[in-house]
Amino acid sequence: MPVQIYNTLTGQKELFQPVHEGQVSVYVCGPTVYSDSHLGHAKTYVSFDIILRYLRYRGFKVFYVQNITDVGHLLGDGDEGEDKLLKRARELKQEPMAVAENFARRHFDVMDRLGVIRPDISPRATGHITEQLEAIEKLIELGLAYESNGSVYFEIGKDPKYGELSNRIVEEMQDGARIEVRSEKRYPGDFALWKRAESGHLMRWRDPFSGWGYPGWHTECVVMSSRYLGEEFDIHGGGMDLKFPHHECEIAQARGLAKPFARNWMHSNMLTIEGQKMSKSSGNFVTLLELFKNNDPLIFRYFIAASHYRSVVDFSESTLFTAGSSLKRLHHTVRNLRKFDKSGVKVSGNHFEEFRRRFCEAMDDDFSTPQAFAVLFDLSREANNLLAEKRPDPEAVADAEHLFATLGGDVLGIIPKDLDDVQTDLRLNDVMDILLELRAEFRKNKNFESADLIRERLESMGIVFKDSAEGTTWEMTDKK
């Protein structure tokens, strides 16, 4: 069964055929590093992380480039407004490049915590000014771009196919769009390739137009993707909100420069918070660092993975809590599989092969993670039943464990190698042993009042006892 991928460009699922047999070249638009990464970033990058992990699992050699935009764009539209990165630098009283570096590091840190495998290359926009200027000058030579007042704009009217990605007709775009007054553009839809730097603009480079300037947003991805992946590559991805204008503008430039460019455009959908899109103005903006103060990153990763990458996912306290309960179910099964004595038993692949097949079938179909999870939950039930048998077949246990490790661990990234994730001071274990012994003694003597007192007092501080035939274990709960 071949992999099928939904291509935004054609609006349908297509058989995936890489440019180079057995290899996949991927470019995903990265963050602009002027503030901390938020829940929406996680939705996009976790989605693509799983897609790439699966392609690797399927045997493809994946090469993954994700840029870092470290030059600010304008806060307002078009010609007006202030550079976001510079504004932030002024607020923080830091060098703009230090701001970018700092937030880039913080971005990688939170992505690490989400289990997102780092890209092979994270090229910076500022490190590719030369390439951008070359491309811009070539576009001017070709008559597709023009200089105006020291800035350079791409003339969208010169590209007959402009709008093909987002299904827009240039003539109709004026309706509803804001009309710019006294624009230096020939047409309001023209987009900036290069902006003239006013005096005092800290991030600026020498240019052949007015002397000093800085790049627009849309050129960096065109030149960096080509440089590292070639003129033609397999997948170009990003959030749905980048479809227009960003990706449309990339395509226009690539077409102008006669690059074949990306074969497949993939867009992950948005994350909303209680039904509304997250935005700074509506005050429902949550950064990942904030979320991780009180929530396990792994649960949030599961929360994202449990819905399809092309669906909108709605975040709330309750949806996240539900995700935690679901994930716990899988983890519990895996813990028990690992505890089972399988010494000397090898993974044979003879058991539960049906589940692997169903999992791949789901993922082959445009990476249907919700169905893939359904398979894992079915496997979980089967494995629980297996472990409940009088003498479970150790080979079957090993196979089930291995499936969870590869499908749930390697591909979906929600089964860690070490599930005893709660970090405790080792002395706490000794203290707890004393309490467990005491309570066992009380129970033996039918002094349930004292036994329950111990249990209840600990429970109120978030430590719960689990009694079973084999004895009592304890566990820290997530909630206080």
Add this chain to the structure above:
RNA sequence: GGCGACGUGGCCGAGUGGUUAGGCAGAGGUCUGCAAAACCUUGUACAGCGGUUCAAAUCCGCUCGUCGCCUCCA
């Protein structure tokens, strides 16, 4: 106004022209001094109105509603 996605059981969330998605919550059971946890079993469904069809929640049309993009945005 233009473009796009979507409306599935208490909630989340797949899928499909006739046959079980899955999860959470609920119910019953196992275990247990009680409880919790865990496990097993389990009900309720396809926005509304028309049409096509032997058969539609699934195809077509209309209505209502939700969300996103059209402006920096993952």
